[in-house]
Amino acid sequence: MLRNGLEPWHLIIVLVVCLMLFGSKKLPDMARSLGKSARILKSEARAMRSENSTQDPA
DSSP states (O other), rough: OOOTOOOOHHHHHHHHHHHHHHHHHHHHHHHHHHHHHHHHHHHHHHHHHHHHHHOOOO
């Protein structure tokens, strides 16, 4: 039933709907802020992993 769940035309429809909802001026700003958030999350996760690996178990 969901063997071909995500076709290329599904992505086109999603992009068109996003463009209609948010407008062409807000989409680049939203993408930029999403990228910043992803970088911050990645760096914090890396810091937590390195902090956990440097602590010695008691």
